[in-house]
Amino acid sequence: MYFRIIKLLTSVFITKYMKKKELIHLHDLLNQTKETIEDTHDVPDLFEVKPELGEEYNSLNVKPTSIHKSKQKHKSAIKVLSKLISESIDKIGATPEAESNLKEVNESLD
Secondary structure, three states, rough: HHHHHHHHHHHHHHOOOOOOHHHHHHHHHHHHHHHHHHHHHHOOHHHHHHHHHHHHHHHHHHOOOOOOHHHHHHHHOOOOOOOEEEEHHHHHHHHHHHHHHHHHHHHHHH
């Protein structure tokens, strides 16, 4: 639920305002978030939770370290990762601490 905020914010900001360097940084942050979720929930790979998103991400052939890839490729990867994170958390559940933190963020946005 709260990760939908991430999806909304990334979709709004990455389409209009971000430079390539910022997109690469966001791509890296989302990748780190994915890895943290995998460690926290003992999931070997979130792409196993949502295999169709894994296929889409892999087909882009872009990683956060791929600085030579186009801005559009990084935008697409960010969209896939944000969708993966939000849908996976909805499916496997967030930790109580994360739920509490996200609730505070959500309330501060109101």
